[in-house]
Amino acid sequence: MDQLRQITTLVRDALGSNVLGIYLYGSSVAGGLRPASDLDVMVIARRSLDQAERQALADGLLKVSGTTDGGRHVELSVAIQSDVRPWRYPPTSDFLYGDWLREEIETEGPPQPEQSPDLCLLLHMTMAGNHPLSGPPPGAVFDPIPLADVIRASIDGIPSLLADLGSDTRNVLLTLARIWTTVATGEIRSKDAAADWALARLRQVHRPVLAHSRELYLTSTYAEEKPWPADLCAQLQPHVDAVLAEISKLDAAVS
Numbered sequence: 001m002d003q004l005r006q007i008t009t010l011v012r013d014a015l016g017s018n019v020l021g022i023y024l025y026g027s028s029v030a031g032g033l034r035p036a037s038d039l040d041v042m043v044i045a046r047r048s049l050d051q052a053e054r055q056a057l058a059d060g061l062l063k064v065s066g067t068t069d070g071g072r073h074v075e076l077s078v079a080i081q082s083d084v085r086p087w088r089y090p091p092t093s094d095f096l097y098g099d100w101l102r103e104e105i106e107t108e109g110p111p112q113p114e115q116s117p118d119l120c121l122l123l124h125m126t127m128a129g130n131h132p133l134s135g136p137p138p139g140a141v142f143d144p145i146p147l148a149d150v151i152r153a154s155i156d157g158i159p160s161l162l163a164d165l166g167s168d169t170r171n172v173l174l175t176l177a178r179i180w181t182t183v184a185t186g187e188i189r190s191k192d193a194a195a196d197w198a199l200a201r202l203r204q205v206h207r208p209v210l211a212h213s214r215e216l217y218l219t220s221t222y223a224e225e226k227p228w229p230a231d232l233c234a235q236l237q238p239h240v241d242a243v244l245a246e247i248s249k250l251d252a253a254v255s
Contacts, residue, residue: 021135
C-alpha cells in the first residue's frame, strides 16, 4: 500500500537511527479494514524524540494522514524501548498522532510525552499482530504485556472514553463493547466481533444502539454517517449504564 510506504519512509527520515522498529497493527492485520478504519502504526524508538524529530514527524503525518485519493487516517504512536522493557504500568507514550488531534497539533505544536494506559493495549495488539513494516519482530524489541495490565488499562481508559460519547458515539459504544469483551475473556477482538459478543449477552432493550454502531462501522465512513434517530439517542445512556454495570461486576470479581 502506497500510504504505508509513505509512513514508513517518513518515520525513517524523521527519526533516523533512533528507530528500532515500525509495526502495523489493528484492523489492518486483525479482521480487515472497515470504511472508517485508521492505519494503526506503532514505532519503538531508542530514546525520547527531540523537538526537531517531533516536528518533522508531525509535519509529515499532517500531510500523509487522511489525504485525498483514498488515503486513510493514520494513528501513529511512539514508545521508547526503555519505557516498555522491562515492562511497567502505566507506560508513557512518547508521541501520539491521530487526526482528532490535528487542530491541536497545528496550533500548539507536535505531541509531547504523557502517561498513557491506552498504550498498553496498543502494544498488546502490536505484539499479537506481529507485522513489522521495518525492523525485527515486535517480540525482539519489547516484552509481552501481562493480561492483568491489559484488563487494567481497558478499565482505566473508560472515563476519557465516555467524555466523547456525544461527539464520537459509534466508536465509544463499540470500544465499550470491546472493553467488556476483554475484561470477560482476556481477548482484544475487532470492534464488530466484540459487538457480536456483547449483543448476544445484552438484554433486548439495550441492543439497538450497539447494533446500529456495528452496522455503521461495517458500512460507513464518518462523513457518510447520518444523524442518529431520536429514539436511538434516547437509548444511549441506558445502554452505556448497562455495559458499565457488567464491566464493574467482572472487575469486582477479580479484584
